[in-house]
Amino acid sequence: MAEKETDALTGTETTGHEWDGIRELNTPLPRWWLWVLYATIIWSIGYMIAYPAWPSLSGYTKGLLGYSSRANLVADLEAVRESRSVWVDKFSELEVGEIVEDPDLLQFAMAGGGFIFGENCAPCHGSGGAGAPSFPVLADDDWIWGGTLEDIHTTIAYGIRSDHDETRYSEMMAFGADELLEPAQISAVADYVLSLSGSGAANEEGAEIFEEQCAACHGEDGKGLPEVGGPNLSDDIWLYGGTKDAIVAQITKPRHGVMPAWVDRLNDATIKQVTIYVHSLGGGQ
Amino acid sequence: MIGRQWSSPHAQGMQGRTATREERERETMATADTAFIGNADEKPVRRRRKRADGTGAGGEPPKPVKEPLYASRTEIYPRSVKGFFRRLKWAALWILLGLYYIGPWIRWDRGPNAPNQALLVDLPGRRAYFFFIEIWPQEVYYLTGLLIIGAVGLFLSTAWFGRVWCGFTCPQTIWTDLFMWVERKIEGDRNARIRLEKGPLTLAKVGKKLATHAVWLLISLATGGAWIMYFIDAPTFVVDFFTGQASTAVYSFTFLFSATTYVLAGWAREQLCIYMCPWPRFQGAMFDEDSLIVTYEEWRGEPRGAAKHDQSFEDRGHCVNCGLCWQVCPTGIDIRDGQQMACIGCALCVDACNSVMSRFGLPPELITYDSINNQLAREHGQPTRLRMFRPRILAYIGILAVVVAVMVFSLATRSRLEVNVLHDRSPLYVRLSDGAVRNGFTFKVLNMEREAKTYTLSTEGIEGATLSVIGYEADSVPVVELPVKPDDIGSFRVFVKASRENLAGKSTDMSFVLTDTETGVVVEHSTAFFGPGG
Numbered sequence: 001m002a003e004k005e006t007d008a009l010t011g012t013e014t015t016g017h018e019w020d021g022i023r024e025l026n027t028p029l030p031r032w033w034l035w036v037l038y039a040t041i042i043w044s045i046g047y048m049i050a051y052p053a054w055p056s057l058s059g060y061t062k063g064l065l066g067y068s069s070r071a072n073l074v075a076d077l078e079a080v081r082e083s084r085s086v087w088v089d090k091f092s093e094l095e096v097g098e099i100v101e102d103p104d105l106l107q108f109a110m111a112g113g114g115f116i117f118g119e120n121c122a123p124c125h126g127s128g129g130a131g132a133p134s135f136p137v138l139a140d141d142d143w144i145w146g147g148t149l150e151d152i153h154t155t156i157a158y159g160i161r162s163d164h165d166e167t168r169y170s171e172m173m174a175f176g177a178d179e180l181l182e183p184a185q186i187s188a189v190a191d192y193v194l195s196l197s198g199s200g201a202a203n204e205e206g207a208e209i210f211e212e213q214c215a216a217c218h219g220e221d222g223k224g225l226p227e228v229g230g231p232n233l234s235d236d237i238w239l240y241g242g243t244k245d246a247i248v249a250q251i252t253k254p255r256h257g258v259m260p261a262w263v264d265r266l267n268d269a270t271i272k273q274v275t276i277y278v279h280s281l282g283g284g285q
Numbered sequence: 286m287i288g289r290q291w292s293s294p295h296a297q298g299m300q301g302r303t304a305t306r307e308e309r310e311r312e313t314m315a316t317a318d319t320a321f322i323g324n325a326d327e328k329p330v331r332r333r334r335k336r337a338d339g340t341g342a343g344g345e346p347p348k349p350v351k352e353p354l355y356a357s358r359t360e361i362y363p364r365s366v367k368g369f370f371r372r373l374k375w376a377a378l379w380i381l382l383g384l385y386y387i388g389p390w391i392r393w394d395r396g397p398n399a400p401n402q403a404l405l406v407d408l409p410g411r412r413a414y415f416f417f418i419e420i421w422p423q424e425v426y427y428l429t430g431l432l433i434i435g436a437v438g439l440f441l442s443t444a445w446f447g448r449v450w451c452g453f454t455c456p457q458t459i460w461t462d463l464f465m466w467v468e469r470k471i472e473g474d475r476n477a478r479i480r481l482e483k484g485p486l487t488l489a490k491v492g493k494k495l496a497t498h499a500v501w502l503l504i505s506l507a508t509g510g511a512w513i514m515y516f517i518d519a520p521t522f523v524v525d526f527f528t529g530q531a532s533t534a535v536y537s538f539t540f541l542f543s544a545t546t547y548v549l550a551g552w553a554r555e556q557l558c559i560y561m562c563p564w565p566r567f568q569g570a571m572f573d574e575d576s577l578i579v580t581y582e583e584w585r586g587e588p589r590g591a592a593k594h595d596q597s598f599e600d601r602g603h604c605v606n607c608g609l610c611w612q613v614c615p616t617g618i619d620i621r622d623g624q625q626m627a628c629i630g631c632a633l634c635v636d637a638c639n640s641v642m643s644r645f646g647l648p649p650e651l652i653t654y655d656s657i658n659n660q661l662a663r664e665h666g667q668p669t670r671l672r673m674f675r676p677r678i679l680a681y682i683g684i685l686a687v688v689v690a691v692m693v694f695s696l697a698t699r700s701r702l703e704v705n706v707l708h709d710r711s712p713l714y715v716r717l718s719d720g721a722v723r724n725g726f727t728f729k730v731l732n733m734e735r736e737a738k739t740y741t742l743s744t745e746g747i748e749g750a751t752l753s754v755i756g757y758e759a760d761s762v763p764v765v766e767l768p769v770k771p772d773d774i775g776s777f778r779v780f781v782k783a784s785r786e787n788l789a790g791k792s793t794d795m796s797f798v799l800t801d802t803e804t805g806v807v808v809e810h811s812t813a814f815f816g817p818g819g
Contacts, residue, residue: 015354028356030556106756128725130712139725140715198720235718280755282715282725282780 091269096149100276113277116270120262121278129281134240134257139282142237146226147285153275157263160229164261170229175213176252183252185209190247196222196234200244358556360482361617363465364475364609368636370654377453378462386507389514393417396735398771406516412772418696421733423703430692434685439564441681443571445673447578447654448630451564457557458629460508460550461615467500475612501551502543509543555616558629565626574658575672579632581610581621581652584664589621592645603647610634610652620652701733704799706810713815721782722816728779730799732769739802740767742779746795747814750783767799781814791818 005014007025014023048054051063062068087108091099099105118127121138125131129138136144145155145168158166175181181189189209194200210222217230224232236242239257240250262271393403393416400407405414413420420427442449451458472478472493481490513535514522525531526539549557558565572578581604589604596605604621611619613633618625620634638652653660659669709725717723732738743764744750751761755778758765769775781795793814800807 026354028353030560031355031357033560034355100756103756126711128709128711130715137712137715139712140717140723142718232718236720237716237718280778282723284755 088269091272096153096272096275099272100149100279106276109273109276110280112270113273113275113280116266116274117277120266121274124259129278134255136239136257137237138278140237141282141285142232142235143226143285144224144231144239145229147279149275149279149284151226151285152278153271155259156271156275156278157261159261160259161256162259162261164263167261168229170217171256172217172250172254173213174253176248181209181213181251186248186251187244189214190244190251193222193233193247194242194244197236197242359617361555361615362475362478362482362612363615363617363633364612364637365469366609366613366633366637366640368633368639370632370636374453374462374631374633378459381454381459382463386511389511389519395419399735400518402518404515405518408516419733421731423731424699427692427696430688433688434692437681437684437688440571441678441685443568444573444576444675444678444681446630447572447576448565448568448628451558451568451629452579452631455629457549457562458615458631460504460546461554463504464501464550465615467504468497471497471500498551501547505543505546505550506539508546509539509541512542513539555627555629558616559627565629569626573675573677575656575675577654577656578624579620579628579630579635579652579654580624580657580660582650582660582663583621583623584660586621586651594645596645598645598647603642603645603651605641605645607641609637609641613637700806700808702738702799702801702806702808703731703733704797704808704810705729705731706797706812708812708815714817716817717782721784722788722814723780723782724814726779726781726812728767728777728797730767730769730775730777732771732773732775734771736771738769738771740769741765741800741802742767743798743800744781744795745798745809747781747783747793748787750781750787750795750814753780753782754778755780766802783814783816785816788814788816788818791816 005016005023006012007014007023010025012025012027015026017024048061049063050065051067052060053063054061087105090105091109094105099109117125117129121129124135125138126135131137131139136142141147143151145151145160155168158164158168160168161170173180176183176186185205188203188206190206191200191203192206192210193214195202195206210218211220214222214233217225217228218233219225219230222233224230224234231239238246240246240255266274388404389402391403392401393414394401395414400410400414402414403416405412407413411422439450468478472481481493484490510522510526517535522531522535526535531539553561585602586604587602589602589606591607592598592605610621611617611634613636614620615631615633616627616629618627620628632654635650635652635654639649642649642651655669656672658672662669706729707727709727712725714722714724728742730740741764742752742754744752751763752765753759753761754765754767757767757777761780761782765779767775767777783793793816794811795814796809796811798807798809
């Protein structure tokens with residue numbers, strides 16, 4: 001240890017520490033300050049004994065108090081489930097149409113529905129129901145299977161072309177692949193279909209074929225039949241593309257999207273919440 | 286020499302070692318039974334060593350003394366004192382304590398469904414109330430303004446009057462002073478307290494100590510309780526607290542702040558100022574030669590020495606070395622050692638010294654609350670002057686004026702109606718079956734008034750744009766009505782629909798216009814309407 005040194009100006013001893021010529025005066029701290037340090041050391045030892053602290057090869061020291069953040073999480077989740085059960089019970093009892101009448105229930109459904117949608121629906125339908133090629137936009141007012149609360153509830157619960165017995169099902173014939181129509185006829189009807197939404201060339205031949213082959217599902221005027229899942233062809237909203245090539249491809253060998261039935265995956269209250277949320281995205285009828 | 290002394294304030298940071306045990310005992314033996322004046326042998330608790338540069342004792346090099354790294358705290362027994370600054374300190378104490386304890390009990394009628402407490406920070410309700418002012422969370426910048434005013438106000442007062450904050454208004458000073466007052470009422474003045482401390486353990490001693498601590502604890506409880514009352518309704522709190530119905534959080538915080546009051550004012554006292562508080566460490570930077578500070582006029586006082594009543598002061602200093610100046614000091618320092626960090630600027634030593642000077646027929650203010658420049662001027666027989674408006678003072682006043690003006694202006698002109706508009710991020714827009722384009726918004730209306738409101742919402746910037754609101758207006762119409770509860774936020778899903786021919790490319794400027802149907806107050810919010818373009 002360095003020899004004791006005294007500062008000339010103040011007459012105070014220094015600690016012997018020096019930084020760039022600046023020396024530290026020794027100003028004694030209060031002794032209780034030291035005790036506080038010792039107290040914190042003792043506290044930390046007690047903490048290590050009371051709480052989980054040291055890892056071992058096969059686990060960790062559990063601590064005398066048996067504290068576990070994982071157990072706390074389970075308890076927290078249980079408490080949340082408990083606090084929500086009041087709401088969830090009401091959702092089970094009421095129809096979706098009744099739920100939206102109650103502002104509190106509506107708010108709960110909107111809050112929960114957003115999360116449920118994000119976890120289960122957004123991968124195909126996009127966040128906010130923005131849709132994706134081949135997956136319908138849910139935020140517009142165009143509904144293949146109907147946009148009322150009941151329609152949406154049925155679609156979500158049983159799916160489309162799913163393996164559930166009550167699934168919604170529709171199938172468009174493969175007019176080209178099965179040689180029901182000649183390529184020239186397909187071209188003509190595609191032109192006619194485009195003309196329904198204001199582009200393409202309306203033609204007599206196409207109109208006749210439409211009348212015979214398409215109107216049964218898509219409606220006389222092409223405005224669609226939600227009861228049988230026939231899409232509206234008179235608007236400018238297209239599931240598989242709105243170019244003539246895309247329409248010809250769909251008539252020749254149609255694609256059929258599949259939506260799973262959620263009734264086996266989500267509980268009743270959850271499906272009702274997400275139904276109300278989807279309805280609110282903008283297309284609710 | 287004095288000039289040089291002031292030119293090196295850093296070197297005078299902490300005073301040197303504290304008195305050893307022997308010194309302290311000798312001191313108390315000497316003090317306990319000596320007369321009022323002239324105890325030259327006594328030593329203050331925190332006695333700085335004499336300077337080794339010749340200003341002290343004859344230029345001899347100081348003998349090194351073994352310094353411990355830690356030292357026990359030396360108890361301080363401040364003597365009571367009377368005088369101008371003591372009266373000022375009492376006034377500050379009673380006024381500030383009165384404001385603090387009475388504050389939460391002031392009522393202020395805000396109508397139904399609103400708290401009627403004038404000063405209230407309602408954390409669960411997300412509101413702060415100050416008489417007629419109500420602050421919402423998004424207006425928390427007013428707190429920033431208050432903090433700036435507080436900080437610059439502190440700089441200004443320090444540049445003017447030294448550590449007037451520390452000495453007269455700091456809560457640590459106020460409550461310590463109050464606790465010392467209790468101590469003095471129960472255990473007696475300095476000498477009686479020292480005797481009691483050193484005396485044998487008698488029933489009377491235990492009784493006095495118990496009484497002191499009981500009163501301290503009661504004051505602490507009132508202090509902790511009053512603190513909580515700024516956050517919850519005061520009368521409700523008192524009833525709940527004493528009937529055991531208050532929440533655990535309320536009890537915990539009350540006892541926490543009671544405990545800090547008891548420990549800091551009863552036990553820590555000057556140690557908080559010396560070891561914990563950051564302010565004394567840099568307050569020296571706020572002083573200049575014209576700041577009014579508490580100092581000892583060394584040129585006039587030295588050489589010091591004991592004096593008789595008919596003493597001639599012709600060839601000696603005016604300091605009679607009575608020791609009163611450090612005996613009254615709440616931090617136990619000797620102001621004659623010069624300006625130092627542990628001095629909180631309370632000026633009680635000025636009162637003490639003046640009382641002695643008058644007994645000897647000497648002019649007052651040997652220890653003076655004056656500027657360094659004036660002290661030097663007196664030493665050299667020049668006229669003194671008070672320079673209140675120096676450049677730094679003007680700068681502080683300027684900053685203060687600007688911040689206060691901005692605060693007052695924004696408070697006076699702030700709107701009690703605000704909107705927050707969030708455009709849907711996905712989808713940015715949708716095409717509808719009739720060919721139109723629609724954008725979705727989350728539209729929040731902040732009704733900061735205490736009555737239910739109905740607003741009309743319309744748009745500007747896009748011809749023929751129509752609105753629909755989920756749950757309120759299913760059809761798309763040019764103007765919709767939005768009801769909002771009093772003192773609440775109404776949150777709406779608003780859809781704006783427009784024809785493609787009325788849009789200017791992919792993004793079209795538009796604005797929402799919200800009108801209070803009753804008062805006609807209008808709030809506009811500019812945003813963008815997105816479309817497919819082309």
